[in-house]
Amino acid sequence: MGLANKHQSRWWQLGLAILFALVALTGCTSQQNKQETLFTQLGGHQGIEQLVDGLLHEIAADDRIVHYFRDVDVGLFRKRLIEHFCEVSDGPCHYSGATMVEAHKNLGINSADFNALVEDLMQVMKEQRISIAHQNRLLARLAPMYRDVVEQ
């Protein structure tokens, strides 16, 4: 193995330095982010309503998953989704709907469906010019819901 030779030990030192810098900076950015809620970053109530409306339009045009919403009361679904996104992003809301597990029980939602919805959300966020950092912060909070939504 070449670890002993000088040329490669320099690479190691460089790699370690970058790793430490990454960890340190990650700590710093998460400190900064605490000052402002994701809710505010997404544009408050107005921003989240706009995001949800965009998502509903995207879903309506998405043949892969639109059938799941055929019997859904769109007005109520919109209200609950706004509450949910608001609460998830630390906004001043209380989600009053069913739990994620209850709401998706027996629908037979699979990974492809979940991916399709995430893709639609990413498309809307892109169209609405939400910054990549804010997109990723929202995705970070929604991603763990996979476990509750998708039938294992």
Add this chain to the structure above:
Amino acid sequence: MHKQWLLILVLAPWFSVSSALAGDRLKSTGGVSTIEGAAGGGLVPWATISGYSSTDQLSVQAFATQVVVDDYRLRVTGLSASYNNRVELSFAQQNFRLDALDQSLEQNIFGAKVRLAGSLLYTAMPQISVGLQYKVHQNFDLPEAVGARSDSDLEAYLSASKVYFDAFFGRNLLLNATVRATRANQTGLLGFGSEDANNYRAMLEGSAALLVTHDLALGVEYRQKPDQLAFAREDDWFDVFAAWFINKNVSLVAAYADLGSIAGQDQQRGWYLSVQGAY
């Protein structure tokens, strides 16, 4: 022009105009094609399954890669198919040119990978996959002359990969760790084992990639390698790379690779370029 580049020239426009999706997984989550054909980075296989196949979907990929360092040039073409984000089968043909000897070595690699657990994006547990690679050398005279024991071998690897959302300046970070059981000399380009060494050894490989945008990943890779042949030293490999996921059908990779010492020629560094199409 080499036939593989002609193939790519023919395929590339078709991939880029085709609106057909390669599957429902999110862009970039298939990774790219390694020099050995498995999905991953450039040098290191990841736990990701190639292409974008999700539930009950099939996805196929083709790729061509060229690595040009000071005294050698590696060309790879290959194919892979994946199903259900669960299973991946791959084939890669490597042509390794030694400028000094005006000679080429060829190796074929048949690969299979299965996702065992976890999800790259959605679970706290990393995505974990196990893979096998059967490598067959096509012209063994030179490797045999420098002391290689065998012209073919089976390797196994275990990979764990995970995307951490919002990890660094709001960007998503992919981390991968792979452990490989191998007897290969220079990944098999110089055969397998030696007169003194015929046991599998566990080698560690790692990658880190930052998704600067949803289309562009910048990363580093490290691949530990055994050093079994007496005639020349073998070094671990490194690279820094940029991967551009133009859409789900086409991606490009450019990297700068440090392949260390190969067959007595030290400090082999140079460019790595790769293009992949998925359907």
